[in-house]
Amino acid sequence: MPNSQDTRYRVEVSPPKHGAETLTARLERFAARYRQVIAAGHAVCITDNAMGHLCFQGHELIRELGLPVPPGQVMIHLNTFHTLADLHWILDGCAELGVTELLVVSGDGAARLPKLAPAEVGGAGASVTSVELLAYIRRHYGRQFRLGAAFNPYEPAEHELEKLRRKVAAGADFIITQPITRANPLVGQIKGELKIPVILEAWMSPKLSLLSDCIGYDLGDASAFDPLACLAELHRSYPGSGFYLALLDFKTQFDRLPAGGAA
Amino acid sequence: MKIVVCIKQVPGVSAVSLDPETKRLVREGVKSILNPFDLHALEAGVRLKERHGGELVAISMGPPKAEQALREALALGADQAVLLCDKRFAGSDTWATSYVLARAIATLGNVGLVICGKQAIDGDTAQVGPGIAAHLGWPQATGVTALEVAADDGSLAVTRQQDGGHDRLRLPPPAVLAVFKELNQPRVPRLSGWLAAERAPVPVWNAEAIGADPALVGLNASPTRVVRTGPPPPRNKDSRRIETTPAAAAAQLFHELRRIAAI
Numbered sequence: 001m002p003n004s005q006d007t008r009y010r011v012e013v014s015p016p017k018h019g020a021e022t023l024t025a026r027l028e029r030f031a032a033r034y035r036q037v038i039a040a041g042h043a044v045c046i047t048d049n050a051m052g053h054l055c056f057q058g059h060e061l062i063r064e065l066g067l068p069v070p071p072g073q074v075m076i077h078l079n080t081f082h083t084l085a086d087l088h089w090i091l092d093g094c095a096e097l098g099v100t101e102l103l104v105v106s107g108d109g110a111a112r113l114p115k116l117a118p119a120e121v122g123g124a125g126a127s128v129t130s131v132e133l134l135a136y137i138r139r140h141y142g143r144q145f146r147l148g149a150a151f152n153p154y155e156p157a158e159h160e161l162e163k164l165r166r167k168v169a170a171g172a173d174f175i176i177t178q179p180i181t182r183a184n185p186l187v188g189q190i191k192g193e194l195k196i197p198v199i200l201e202a203w204m205s206p207k208l209s210l211l212s213d214c215i216g217y218d219l220g221d222a223s224a225f226d227p228l229a230c231l232a233e234l235h236r237s238y239p240g241s242g243f244y245l246a247l248l249d250f251k252t253q254f255d256r257l258p259a260g261g262a263a
Numbered sequence: 264m265k266i267v268v269c270i271k272q273v274p275g276v277s278a279v280s281l282d283p284e285t286k287r288l289v290r291e292g293v294k295s296i297l298n299p300f301d302l303h304a305l306e307a308g309v310r311l312k313e314r315h316g317g318e319l320v321a322i323s324m325g326p327p328k329a330e331q332a333l334r335e336a337l338a339l340g341a342d343q344a345v346l347l348c349d350k351r352f353a354g355s356d357t358w359a360t361s362y363v364l365a366r367a368i369a370t371l372g373n374v375g376l377v378i379c380g381k382q383a384i385d386g387d388t389a390q391v392g393p394g395i396a397a398h399l400g401w402p403q404a405t406g407v408t409a410l411e412v413a414a415d416d417g418s419l420a421v422t423r424q425q426d427g428g429h430d431r432l433r434l435p436p437p438a439v440l441a442v443f444k445e446l447n448q449p450r451v452p453r454l455s456g457w458l459a460a461e462r463a464p465v466p467v468w469n470a471e472a473i474g475a476d477p478a479l480v481g482l483n484a485s486p487t488r489v490v491r492t493g494p495p496p497p498r499n500k501d502s503r504r505i506e507t508t509p510a511a512a513a514a515q516l517f518h519e520l521r522r523i524a525a526i
Contacts, residue, residue, distance in 0.1 A: 018452065020334035020461045060454040086451065111299065114448050 006174065006197040009042040009257060010075055010244040015055040031065045033250055038073055040254075045103070045244065048077040052110030059093035069098045075148070078137075079107020080128045084120045091137065095144055103148040103176060104137065106130045131166045138171035147171050151198070152178045153186040154215040164190065172196065176244050179203035179211055181219055181230050183237040191238070200238060202231045205247040232258045264317040264375035264436065267368050268308045268341065269395065270301040272325050272332035273385040281492055285354075297332040300380025302339075302449035303442050307410055308378050309340035310447065315412055318342050320371060324352055324363050330465050337460035338452035345371075349469040354482025357386070361394025363480055366473040368399065375436040376419065381406065381443050392441035403439040404432060408446050 013033045016026040037044045046058030058076040062069060076099055078090060094102065106129045109115060116128040122139070123132035134147055149172035151164050164175070174197040177187055181203060191198045203211045208222035231243065235258055248254060275296035280289045308319045321336035323329050324347040333344035347367050355363065368374050377399075379392035389405070396403035408429070409422035419438055423430040424445070434440075452460075470477050478484060503519075505512045 018335075018338075018457065019331070020338070020457055021331055023457060023461050054451065056454045056457075064454050064458065083448065083450075112302075112449075113451070 006199060006242040007240065008072075008242065010045045010176075010199065010242065011037045011042045011248055011254075012045045012047060012244065012246050013037060014050065015046050015058060015061055018054045018056065027061070027065060030061060031067060034061075034065075034067050036250065036254065038068060038070060041073075043073045043075055043101075045075045046077065048079045048105075048107060049081060049110070049113060050077075050108065052081075052108040052113065054110070054112055057090055057093075059090055059097055059099060062097055062099070063093065071098070072101070074099050075101040075103055077103045077105060078133070079105050080116045080130065080133050081107045081109050081113040082116060083114045084116060086114075087116065091141060091145075095141070100144070101146045101148065102137070103150070104130050104134045104172070105150050106133075131163070131170045134167060134170035134172055146173045148174045148176050148199075150178065151175045151187075151190060152215070153180065153184050154178060154217045157186055160186075161190070164194075168194065168196065174199060177201050178215060179246055180234070181208070181211070181225070182233070187238075191241075197242065199242040199244050200234060201244040201246055202234055203227060203247065204231070204245050204249065204253060210247075228253060228256055228258070264311075264315065265371065265373050266308045266311060266317060266319050266376045266378065267371060267374050268301070268304045268319065268321050268336065269364050269377065269379045269391065270305065270321055270323045270332055270336055271298045271380075271383045271385075272296070272323065272329040273298045273383050285489075295328065295331070297335045298380055298383045298385075300382060300384070300442075300444060302380070303444050303446050304378040304380045305336055305339050305341065306447045306449040307440075307442055308376075309450070311376070311410070311412065312340070312342075317375075320345065320374075322347060322364060322367050322371075324348070324355070324360055324367075327467075333465050334457075334460040334463070335452070337463050337465075338456040339450065340456070344463070344465050346465055346467045347469075347473065348467050349480075351470055351477055351481050354485060355480055356485035356487035357388050357390035357394055358487070359480050359485045361391045362398050362484075363470075363473065363475055364391065365395045365398035366475045367468060368395065370468070370473045377401075377437070377439040379439070379441045381441050389441065392439055396439035399437070399439070401437050401439050402434045403441070404434060405441040407440045407442040410440065410442070410446060 013030065016030050034044050049055055076094055118125055118128055121128055121132050121136040130149055134149060137145060137147060149167035152160055175194065176199045179201040180187060204227040206225055206227055208219055208225040212219045272295045275294040282289050312319045319341045321333055321341040321344040323333055327348055330346050333346055337344050345367060347363055352363055368377055377395055382389035392405060393403055404421045404423050406424040407421045408424045411420045413420045413433060418433040418435050420433050421440065423432065424443055470480060505515050
């Protein structure tokens with residue numbers, strides 16, 4: 001029987017970018033979307049400086065805007081592009097607010113963003129990846145957080161599966177895939193093999209070419225792509241699975257999501 | 264000690280065009296950012312204030328929209344910000360600009376330290392910091408990679424990067440420093456900082472407010488004449504393809520690089 005926490009839709013809500021210009025209006029729009037997702041019974045997922053763009057952190061938005069954190073309905077992304085002090089500021093902030101679910105990823109760097117050093121998190125390698133970050137959080141915060149890790153079915157399978165095993169060994173409690181648009185043999189394989197939940201990311205933008213650009217892999221004819229139909233098809237291919245919805249259009253798609261995502 | 268940090272709003276992209284008549288950068292319609300080197304100057308100022316107390320003031324000469332850069336300085340920890348904006352300042356070169364900034368610093372009064380980034384990424388002149396020191400008649404250090412306030416006499420102990428190594432010197436305040444990015448890792452501003460910055464007043468000072476002589480500002484007071492602009496000379500395009508096994512190619516590449524003294 002799947003856990004309802006893992007079968008509800010996880011809806012990505014992009015945090016506002018840094019900047020004073022129209023800040024109040026941008027914060028209000030974020031808060032409205034956040035509340036809309038929560039009210040519908042889904043989970044809000046807040047990214048961490050996605051694509052290297054400097055944005056506000058999820059926990060500071062929740063705190064400053066007085067947003068609710070119902071159990072299992074908020075997930076925050078956390079990547080390796082922070083100072084150690086800021087990493088703990090985020091983790092401690094999440095703990096205080098009751099945000100228990102984190103998606104731990106390597107992340108996208110940028111000149112403006114600092115990077116954790118291996119020595120700071122007890123790593124011996126040349127750089128810090130999500131594996132070292134997962135292990136560090138587990139060591140310092142025990143079972144306080146439910147940790148997720150990413151899986152990319154577009155990378156060479158042998159390499160990606162080896163990395164996935166290291167993520168699970170480091171403490172990942174669940175996996176979220178990169179966006180898939182149809183049944184994927186590799187995803188089927190890890191769903192069968194792993195003892196932890198595998199959540200599937202669905203691409204909700206009609207611009208499929210953007211996803212092709214992101215993953216560096218041609219996904220075929222982009223002109224006829226219908227994200228909602230794709231999501232419905234994925235539900236049929238993977239019954240009982242949880243879905244992470246990226247780039248969901250709140251005006252045209254939110255109220256038309258297929259049933260099966262709300263807990 | 265009152266610390267002043269001079270900042271500049273610059274085009275946020277490298278693909279800027281030049282006005283064919285004036286040979287100056289066309290800034291209209293280009294996304295603007297806070298000059299990245301100035302972030303290190305701000306960080307240095309904030310750290311000194313946190314350690315030794317005092318007041319941090321950010322100033323910038325520019326058009327009205329440069330106020331956004333000043334708000335970022337406030338978000339990062341500046342106590343106040345002043346925009347130096349006057350149509351008569353338009354067209355100022357580095358000498359006239361440093362005169363305006365020096366007049367503003369004198370107007371603020373009781374300033375013990377002025378910190379600038381090493382240069383702005385649009386003009387790349389690195390002349391404004393030294394220009395301010397010249398106008399004020401204060402000692403200066405450029406290329407600063409370490410900075411402390413000496414415990415014995417309150418002088419500024421700095422390390423200055425030179426082509427052949429480092430200088431260590433002490434400057435009696437008031438002084439002007441131009442800092443390298445190696446000095447520090449700029450912090451990422453918090454949402455609470457941005458919210459305070461959004462509400463903070465940013466006064467605008469014109470030539471009269473800073474007691475500037477109108478004959479010494481603007482294009483006509485600028486001795487710099489750009490007589491010609493053009494692309495840099497082409498790089499050496501000599502190339503050779505190594506066709507062999509990966510191991511042999513690596514060895515051959517290593518020897519080639521050693522031969523041309525690249526490593």
